[in-house]
Amino acid sequence: MPVLRLPTPLRSYVNGQTEVHIDGQTVGEVMHGLVTLFPAMEPHLYNQRGELRPFVNLFIGATNIRDLQGLDTPVAPEETILLIPSIAGG
Amino acid sequence: MLPPLSHEEILRYSRHLLIPEVGIEGQQKLKAASVLVIGTGGLGSPVALYLAAAGIGRIGLVDYDKVDASNLQRQIIHGTDRVGVLKVDSARSRMLDLNPYIQVDTYNEPFTSANAMQIAADYDIIVDGTDNFATRYLSNDLCVLLGKPNVYGSIYRFDGQASVFDARYGPCYRCLFPEPPPPHLVPSCAEGGVFGVLPGVIGAIQATETIKLILGIGSPLIGRLLIYDALHMSFDYVKLKKNPECKICGEHPEVTGLIDYFEFCGVPGIGHEEGAVEKWAEITAAELAERLKSGQPVCLLDVREPHELAISSLPGAVNLPLGQLAGRMSELDPTQEIVIFCKSGIRSARALEILLSAGFRKVRHLKGGINAWASAIDPRMPVY
Numbered sequence: 168m169p170v171l172r173l174p175t176p177l178r179s180y181v182n183g184q185t186e187v188h189i190d191g192q193t194v195g196e197v198m199h200g201l202v203t204l205f206p207a208m209e210p211h212l213y214n215q216r217g218e219l220r221p222f223v224n225l226f227i228g229a230t231n232i233r234d235l236q237g238l239d240t241p242v243a244p245e246e247t248i249l250l251i252p253s254i255a256g257g
Numbered sequence: 258m259l260p261p262l263s264h265e266e267i268l269r270y271s272r273h274l275l276i277p278e279v280g281i282e283g284q285q286k287l288k289a290a291s292v293l294v295i296g297t298g299g300l301g302s303p304v305a306l307y308l309a310a311a312g313i314g315r316i317g318l319v320d321y322d323k324v325d326a327s328n329l330q331r332q333i334i335h336g337t338d339r340v341g342v343l344k345v346d347s348a349r350s351r352m353l354d355l356n357p358y359i360q361v362d363t364y365n366e367p368f369t370s371a372n373a374m375q376i377a378a379d380y381d382i383i384v385d386g387t388d389n390f391a392t393r394y395l396s397n398d399l400c401v402l403l404g405k406p407n408v409y410g411s412i413y414r415f416d417g418q419a420s421v422f423d424a425r426y427g428p429c430y431r432c433l434f435p436e437p438p439p440p441h442l443v444p445s446c447a448e449g450g451v452f453g454v455l456p457g458v459i460g461a462i463q464a465t466e467t468i469k470l471i472l473g474i475g476s477p478l479i480g481r482l483l484i485y486d487a488l489h490m491s492f493d494y495v496k497l498k499k500n501p502e503c504k505i506c507g508e509h510p511e512v513t514g515l516i517d518y519f520e521f522c523g524v525p526g527i528g529h530e531e532g533a534v535e536k537w538a539e540i541t542a543a544e545l546a547e548r549l550k551s552g553q554p555v556c557l558l559d560v561r562e563p564h565e566l567a568i569s570s571l572p573g574a575v576n577l578p579l580g581q582l583a584g585r586m587s588e589l590d591p592t593q594e595i596v597i598f599c600k601s602g603i604r605s606a607r608a609l610e611i612l613l614s615a616g617f618r619k620v621r622h623l624k625g626g627i628n629a630w631a632s633a634i635d636p637r638m639p640v641y
Binding site: 174175176179180185206207210211220221222224226229230231233234249251252253254255256257 | 296298299300301385386387388389390393410411412413414415416418433434435436437438442443444445446449451456482484486488489493494495496497498500562578580581583584
């Protein structure tokens with residue numbers, strides 16, 4: 168099952184977990200699985216039109232899925248998706 | 258022509274001079290260089306200290322705040338005896354104590370679209386050590402428009418990010434984050450907290466990248482984003498590409514000058530209160546004290562995280578953290594009067610919006626939060 172690694176600001180919506188294992192053949196399926204399991208996460212990731220918010224960046228390995236096939240990017244069971252949010256503290 | 262080094266400077270910088278990648282010429286480059294550090298807080302503290310120690314000839318500091326006791330857990334350029342002093346003055350005096358052979362110029366003013374070009378034009382490199390999205394987009398756009406590198410660092414709780422955005426050679430901040438998040442989705446460090454050592458790590462990386470850029474050595478973080486997780490002690494790098502559709506550095510830029518970044522980020526401007534709501538929807542600490550004294554039933558709704566209750570609490574309050582409010586609203590009685598509070602009034606203002614849009618009518622929030630209650634009503638209670 169692919170692993171989704173989450174940053175601190177979003178961990179409170181998944182019971183404090185650093186990473187979650189979610190079934191899916193594509194990044195989009197994994198993300199859909201995430202918000203199904205943890206509905207409170209949805210507004211942080213998707214806008215009201217159901218599109219991934221532009222400040223949410225998903226990477227497989229070191230590559231942004233925007234530079235692959237977006238949410239249709241295939242993800243292998245052993246792969247890790249990294250979610251990089253916009254943070255502003257200084 | 259590079260400036261010469263005095264005997265005193267040669268002794269001071271001897272450990273640099275011994276490194277072949279720096280040497281005399283490199284140290285002279287550092288002396289000839291100028292760097293603008295935006296913010297003298299968590300990130301700005303280590304950045305400014307290391308740049309001063311390294312002998313950067315001219316360092317500019319922009320900030321408009323005063324040193325507060327709650328800064329000292331991480332803002333190591335300041336000290337206890339500087340509480341209440343202008344941050345730029347406090348930082349400048351520490352830097353000149355560390356290295357009197359440099360020049361430190363201070364700008365005790367908010368960094369805005371009105372003054373940013375004028376301030377930044379005279380510096381080689383800009384270091385982004387701010388604490389808000391509006392100034393981050395300003396810093397980015399400024400650097401793209403002026404053709405200067407933007408040495409980026411950002412932190413939240415245990416997470417850190419660092420990169421070098423230089424649109425001449427790679428992506429800019431907007432290529433990665435085309436738009437800021439809505440204000441209520443990302444809490445600030447003042448509301449969410451920050452691990453004190455974290456800005457030390459990220460700030461030291463920003464200083465490293467700045468010095469490398471001046472010396473022209475090594476591989477800068479251009480086109481790479483460093484992700485640091487202090488809790489699990491992991492460093493990850495991801496590749497960043499220039500976005501051809503980027504609104505400022507893409508193929509058809511729409512942003513050709515500085516804009517109103519407060520409006521862009523949907524936040525109140527400098528001097529305007531965050532968490533401000535309609536007057537009828539707020540209650541002051543003194544009014545709440547009177548209201549409680551009257552004995553009429555009122556539900557006190559504490560939307561802070563459970564671990565904050567160990568710092569301060571109001572007797573009889575119901576704890577329902579903001580992140581869980583939307584899903585647990587059914588636990589509240591809409592016919593009862595509700596007063597929401599948090600630490601300082603920002604989260605409670607958001608909770609107020611949620612409850613009002615869900616149809617609650619008899620609901621207000623405590624202006625200034627439990628900290629205002631501690632200051633005005635109960636001095637035995639700590640302010641945090």
